[in-house]
Amino acid sequence: MTVRVDSNSQLTPEQERVYRLRNAAERDGGTPGGFLELLAAVVADETWRQTPSGVSAEPFSSFAEFIEAKPPFGLGRRVEDVHVLLQMQHPHEAAAEFRSKMENMRSEVRRLLAEDGITGYSEQQRDRDIQAWAALDRSGSWWLAFFVACQVRSQASATPTNGESRAAGTKLSAAEFARRAGTSPERVLRYYKAWEAAHAAGAVAHGADELWPGHEPVGLPPAEDWTLYYSSRRGATTDRGALISAAAEAEGIRPTKALEVAENPTALRAAILADPRTAEAARAALKALTSEEKRSEHLEYVRQVAEEGKAQAASGQLIMLPEQVRAQVSEQLAAVAETPTDPELVSSAYDLVQELVSRAVEADPEAHATEQRARFQTALKATRKSIATIDPARFPDVVDDGLREEISALQEAVNALVASITRHT
Template structure:
């Protein structure tokens, strides 16, 4: 397939297609419809691979770049770098889905073919601009982004406040919605950058406010990068009073405010994590307890919830008993003392103290809900040992009986002393009189028994001594 001259009469069908593609390109820079359609056809059918690459040869082109730069009638006779600019042309019918898909496929394939030849459309001027932008971001972080937004964005009428005014630069700016559309981000995020710069300007941290900036404004001196987060938050809720409190609490805990704000904005997710994960539930419990110390209303709410729910009420009772039992075991293990049923404090034998230490360690390691059972089992075991200690020691046993008797007598005396006989005028009857007479007989009999037993008990104590 050797071609020597360019003449429509001597062109193959493939060369004819290439000829028409070049003609539309040279005639007016590429008619949007005709040029793009022909280019898409040449790419889709691999026409550029089916024509000779030069005079006196039938070898095809080895690369798309060689095809583009080859002189007519073999190639397009243009620089490969210019193709990237031509790809930006929009087909007039690209609103139709089929045309849009055809153009997208063509552009992707052309970019891929040129990239294989080292042609990316990325110029050195663009590289230099990108490096300068990177340096600015590296040195000042979000300040540069805030500066750029303040230069480009104007407030809509609905968001203008008393502190803002219209300047001659406003006509060159675009709305936050338009900026967001072009940048592919949300308008809320754009406004967070704007408000951060506005707040920094109000504090005198930056020298120019949004009203003083305009598109293409020369760079200004920016504050240190670490100060950006004092004014900017990636969360929308940070600008409310509630958000400010959450952010302050997060900083006090040593975490990023954005994390706490994210959790606060999704209570359902927080609930799911608490229900599913023990560690999250424990963190929530600890936080609630810390808050309740200063929140009287929360204290009342939690107390009402606990006492009104049967399950919670039962759990409180069980836990209270467990804590009391652990306290008893710990006193025996650590202090080596025993409190008897009658209230005596006696020294615990080493055997009892050692077993108490063993039970305490096991009970404290037990995980909920087995903790209550472990504490109860240890408590019952120690009570058995204490009972043996009392039974094996006549003196402790005697003191225990005496303490029990004296305790009951004191309780009876207090109960009798609490009676108000001055208010009984007109209320007494025969039953009352008989009850008091029987009580008097009982007290008299008990007093006689105590008096008779006292010398015997004293003599036994003397003999033991």
């Protein structure tokens, strides 16, 4: 293979693509749309493996070497610069299909670089994460409450008014924070209220409305003071104490008994470990709590779909629901509004809304195609990764008739897929 480098017209097709990729990185600057698209193509068809690493025509030994090699053979960039560009979004990533393409490219580039021992995880990031760990280690739940106070807006208003901090507009609802964190809105709000109670008592200098996402760490109270604001030690006059008292009365026991147990989690733990009956009661209570959190999450989902008129499909794409479907969801919300504490009724409404969303996706050819494409891509990617775990060097030593049959069946399935693609092109 002869490599000519004296002009662009004399480059090989592979080098021409690399040349355009390098120019895109230099030209696009803050909006590297062209660079990201070209990089996706270079990674997808492994152009970088087909490009000679120098005049010797030897292929690149690693993706990192390809990035750092001087033009016209490589990109002539620093690997850390490429990591920065990967963090930027393409202007068209609002479309689910395009976003999937970009995410697949980013994942593959990071995997290739990780094979070279390059993760893009800087020492500055490491120091930041270690400092966050140290803060959590020193302050326990205070750090978690501080983070919630920075990220979550008050329930009083969905959007900031003129008298509120502008930071409120960048915050999330407790429900959205809980969704992203994989927990319940009630748990998030308990942290929020604990922080506000501490501020009211003068234990912390800033209230939640004075904090914003990314706020610099502030002075935190001693870890041992946490239960003064998060638990019921302040008595039944607190929101938490009132809830405990009401639950105790519903069970026919004195509120003071329940409050005393809540104030002594260590004693409760000892009783659970020592007494099977107490342990069984604790398990039943936790099961009921899990059921309640699930009911709350399902109810919030139905309400959000009804109010916003959109829902997230399985592939992650956001579906705008037709008016007819939205009206049906609103009917379900109205039906459960009268008895929102009925878990069976809420669960039934949740299942029906999910079915309505699924029907809306199937009725939209483009959305349906995106969903199918995402499922197929997930299945194929999983299959490819599973096959990649098989060591070709060791496989011949253990292969038998059963494995040969499995390989033949797999080959036939792949051939059938390839044939189906060929027939429709």
